[in-house]
Amino acid sequence: MAAKAQIAKNGAVLLGDSVACDAFNEDRPLRIVTHAHSDHLGGLRKSLRCCQKVLMTHATRDLAEKLDESLKLRASSIVTLDYGEPLRFGDERITLVKADHILGAAQVLVEDVDGIRVAYSGDFRIDDTPVVECDVLVVDATYGSPSCRRRFGVDVRKLFVSMVEKRLRGGSVYVFGYHGKLQEAMQLLRDADVSVPFVMPQRVYSIALVCKQHGMRLSGMSLSTDADGRELLEGDLPCVAFYHMNSRGYVGLRNARICLSGWEFTSPCRQIGEREYLVALSDHSDFDGLIEYVKRSKAKQVITDNYRMSHGAVLAKEIRKRLGVSAVPMPKEPGQTTL
Ligand SMILES: [Zn+2]
Numbered sequence: 198m199a200a201k202a203q204i205a206k207n208g209a210v211l212l213g214d215s216v217a218c219d220a221f222n223e224d225r226p227l228r229i230v231t232h233a234h235s236d237h238l239g240g241l242r243k244s245l246r247c248c249q250k251v252l253m254t255h256a257t258r259d260l261a262e263k264l265d266e267s268l269k270l271r272a273s274s275i276v277t278l279d280y281g282e283p284l285r286f287g288d289e290r291i292t293l294v295k296a297d298h299i300l301g302a303a304q305v306l307v308e309d310v311d312g313i314r315v316a317y318s319g320d321f322r323i324d325d326t327p328v329v330e331c332d333v334l335v336v337d338a339t340y341g342s343p344s345c346r347r348r349f350g351v352d353v354r355k356l357f358v359s360m361v362e363k364r365l366r367g368g369s370v371y372v373f374g375y376h377g378k379l380q381e382a383m384q385l386l387r388d389a390d391v392s393v394p395f396v397m398p399q400r401v402y403s404i405a406l407v408c409k410q411h412g413m414r415l416s417g418m419s420l421s422t423d424a425d426g427r428e429l430l431e432g433d434l435p436c437v438a439f440y441h442m443n444s445r446g447y448v449g450l451r452n453a454r455i456c457l458s459g460w461e462f463t464s465p466c467r468q469i470g471e472r473e474y475l476v477a478l479s480d481h482s483d484f485d486g487l488i489e490y491v492k493r494s495k496a497k498q499v500i501t502d503n504y505r506m507s508h509g510a511v512l513a514k515e516i517r518k519r520l521g522v523s524a525v526p527m528p529k530e531p532g533q534t535t536l
Pocket of ligand 1: 234298
């Protein structure tokens with residue numbers, strides 16, 4: 198059963214006989230993109246040229262094109278699948294299952310004629326991710342170390358909303374984060390009836406529009422370069438400005454600032470500057486969530502992703518120890534260490 202799944206040196210997650218997820222593999226006719234984050238788009242141009250089919254959700258296609266405008270994802274080899282809509286290829290059946298991570302994110306299930314089920318979780322947050330029961334599981338290991346636990350005892354989303362509400366009384370509030378998470382933060386605020394205008398640069402705006410097209414409830418958005426947006430920001434009027442983390446060093450320096458980061462385990466909120474706070478809003482499961490997922494999947498064999506994060510070996514060891522399930526990290530040597 199071991200050969201049913203593996204992770205190649207370049208990070209390609211190989212499932213069953215035909216599928217390579219999240220990086221190119223020359224022996225696999227099917228490429229799957231689980232979601233639009235860059236560490237899951239490896240060799241996509243090559244896959245578009247060489248693979249018979251490149252599968253992803255509709256939302257992932259739209260989002261990936263916005264995140265990298267040089268990507269053209271309209272080729273005939275692209276097949277967009279809905280969650281739960283199976284695709285037959287040879288003797289295998291491939292299904293994308295929702296993952297709670299960024300818009301469009303999917304888990305992958307490959308079933309063969311003998312009924313063996315091989316699954317890849319992709320990146321996920323356990324909260325709203327349905328666990329895929331399977332025989333062999335490839336699992337994300339981003340927060341795969343026992344030191345990566347968020348046992349805060351508070352609802353970080355509610356905390357974020359109340360921090361923004363409080364600071365809006367003093368003028369504009371700047372929120373910094375990565376693409377996808379910024380749009381999630383917008384929706385959290387709107388769902389909590391925070392009705393002030395949202396202001397953002399072009400790129401954040403165009404990604405928000407994709408999220409809106411795919412059902413996220415976003416409204417009242419202005420471009421920071423338009424007259425409306427400029428007036429709000431220059432006048433320090435009550436609004437929330439959303440910027441990519443990379444802009445942290447040069448915008449909103451005198452304003453209330455909230456940075457959204459998954460790499461925070463000591464407290465749900467920490468002051469990092471005079472008017473700047475870090476809030477532990479993450480789109481990945483912490484260590485406990487990863488263990489919980491593996492347990493509920495009932496997998497008999499687990500491979501931890503040691504390419505995208507170097508916690509694969511630790512997580513495999515903990516799975517063996519805590520659950521008594523066979524688990525190995527792949528590839529053996531860790532790959533890149535960025536998210
Ligand atoms: Zn991701």
